[in-house]
Amino acid sequence: MASGNMSLNLKIWRQKSGEDQGKLVDYQVQNVSPDMSFLEMIDVLNEQLVRKGEDTIAFDHDCREGICGMCSMMIDGKAHGGFKNTTTCQVHMRHYKDGDTIVIEPFRARAFPVIKDLTVDRTAIDKVMMAGGYITASTGNAQDGNAVLIPKPIADEAMDAAACIACGACVASCPNSSGMLFMGAKISQLALLPQGKPESPKRALNMVQTHDNLGFGNCSTHAECEATCPKGISIEHIARMNREYLKAAFTYYDKKRSE
């Protein structure tokens, strides 16, 4: 742990656009306070670049409190820096010390093409959700919220899965660039809840199919995703997804599908 202000050497991935070849560029930042957040440290660097009239480093961020899922970045080869249950925006500089060299790259996966510098395109996540990450309950249909009771442990487990922020760290950390943790979390959440059961089989089949078509890889149980997930989502949800998928593959019959 550092106290006082630090000087840091940064190696940051610069890439003008998806078509360009990128490269790591060296930067120096001085006067980094240990109370600064990681993104505030990059803000300081960007202010320096603006003053020199240079193009700033593009990175995604928004809420800066670990919930919107916008921030990404591989920090020293680890998604969100590899701190437990922490997004990049929640990393603070007290974890680094004076003179450290930090390598900062974008999330890398076939399904997440680079837009510019550290910004990647994650619309593939929305596309997986479109394939079934919902309960068809049009506005106005709902019965009283207490009409269907949900045991607390079930509600809690569904909430564990629902905590996913779709940042894509699981994909970026996986040797296969698999999206099965974020997808499994959604399938699992909705399969646990009585409201989600009617569509469970179709949801599992369609989402997995879409996931594969989008260029995400398969799960080979490395569990890198679980280790890196800023919301601590367990690969148990991948296991439940697999069960839902298998059940559906053997038993689900939809006239439209068989045509």
Place this chain on the structure above:
Amino acid sequence: MSIKLDSKIPQGPLSEKWEKHKFDSKLINPANKRKFTVIVVGTGLAGGSAAATLAELGYNVLSFCIQDSPRRAHSIAAQGGINAAKNYPNDGDSIKRLFYDTVKGGDYRAREANVYRLAQVSNNIIDQMVAQGVPFAREYGGYLDNRSFGGAQVSRTFYARGQTGQQLLLGAYSGMMKMVAKGKIKQFNRREMMDLVTINGKARGIIVRNLITGELERYAADAVLLCTGGYGNVFYLSTNAKASNASAAWRCYKKGAAFANPCFTQIHPTCIPVHGDYQSKLTLMSESLRNDGRVWVPKKKDDSRKPADIPDEERDYYLERVYPSFGNLAPRDVSSRQAKFRCDEGLGVGPTKQAVYLDFRDAIKRDGLETIAGRYGNLFEMYERITGDDPYKTPMMIYPAVHYTMGGLWVDYNLMSTIPGLHVLGEANFSDHGANRLGASALMQGLADGYFVIPYTLGHYLASTPLEKVTTDDNAFKDAEQAVMLQTSKLLGVNGKRTVDDFHKALGHTMWDHVGMSRNEAGLKKAIHDIRNLREEFWQDVNVPGDTGNFNLELHKATRLADFLELGELMALDALERRESCGGHFREEYQTEDNEAKRDDENFAHAAVWEYTGANSSPIRHQEELQFENVKLATRSYK
């Protein structure tokens, strides 16, 4: 040009107004709905729920957001919960009581009819969200659990751990995704609305910037829904997300939509204090923490002992002392002001002396560590991650921060602005919270507007308004686009010395010092003067590198700041003209002997509604008189 304010509040008894209004509204048959196109800007709770619901009804929806996915809108960061008048705990709640608490909480500066409708539909929201798979907290029997929030003496807040906003937003988002898959919603990510296009006086389209390519794009529709949130980032430091901005609303104001009560800002009492100049945003610690946490400062000035070493009799639990019946759950405006008073008296704690303690020692002793961890574990973790301190062992240090803006574009009972066809939902409008919003009511309002109000009122507008065919080739689109291009090249052409953030921080300081928690005439006049100078300087000395043809983040920030620099002045002007204190608007000249806000109902029981008259002339202040037929105006007391 002069606007006419007609709130269109239906006749009849309060409890029957909405039913009557729904029945009186014109309908569009299902086959005809598909002939209409609706633009929805913003995908938070208001925009997301509106887009999904309108698409389910059969309208063609064009939905826009500035983030890379609609699921990231800032509603996602709401922590504590959502209110509803279910009365599941059997503790005396009712629609009428939720209505009453909200009007009183807003210090009698909201419209009765709107608030009553909000309370009426609150229960449907919970049902709807449960049906969509929101994993609300439950009791062991499987029933929904409730907790208490500030400004209420009943437990009516539903929650999903400390991530209620996230779960509700993902519910609305999942509904959207379903309709995107069906082709009824066309979703446009990373697009920022740059202007509203009006044709024959009606809102018929928007100009957006594609944030990645930098290109301007035109979209036409039969109506436009603005669901773009609040303008708290005018203060630079706030709990809002970095990209949250006022530009969409502000551009509509300059096109003729009146702006109501811009000075009504909510300063949230429990945020992590500012720690340095480089700070980019403030983090909220949920109000729910005040269910169990006790707020205090040392009785002695400059007490350098560790908090744990200060015995009870040397602590001032000032909220419990001043407000014995509400205690630590006094409303936000009141609690924030009390924290400021303590720090002004020199009793603040921490390195900057701008903080008070929020202490869980007694709750942990009473309920056990595990129970407290179950309730607030994720918030405690979040606090520790930012500050390095462990709240299980030492009290949190907190200080008020800008959180929400009650003011916004003026809307009538149908949520329509003074521009026909332009509807404004959620935090972007001014309608329901008066001068102070109660905790857990923002989520309620966003979803009420999107799920249960706009589907009826928009249908009525479309059915009763002659709408000629328009295309994006219309001159109105060309002109609006040209104006945006002109502004953009002006910004890029200044080539000055100061950065955008530098100007934004300067604006933030002025706003916080003079248009923040406590305001007075001299300070507000100074603020207006300073903001004008700063704006002039901005246009002469800002440095925006790069060009339009790519993902230029500095340009995006500069465009937003240009609007904040105008809005800030209007906020100060509004605060100056409102010569009373009410809710979050505290004018030092108008206070009671014990430093509470002193309203002036005779002269200020109205919404101040501002009309834009041009760049070089003063805006006109109109008044919408508020009629209180069901609630008796009283001095708000939480003692």
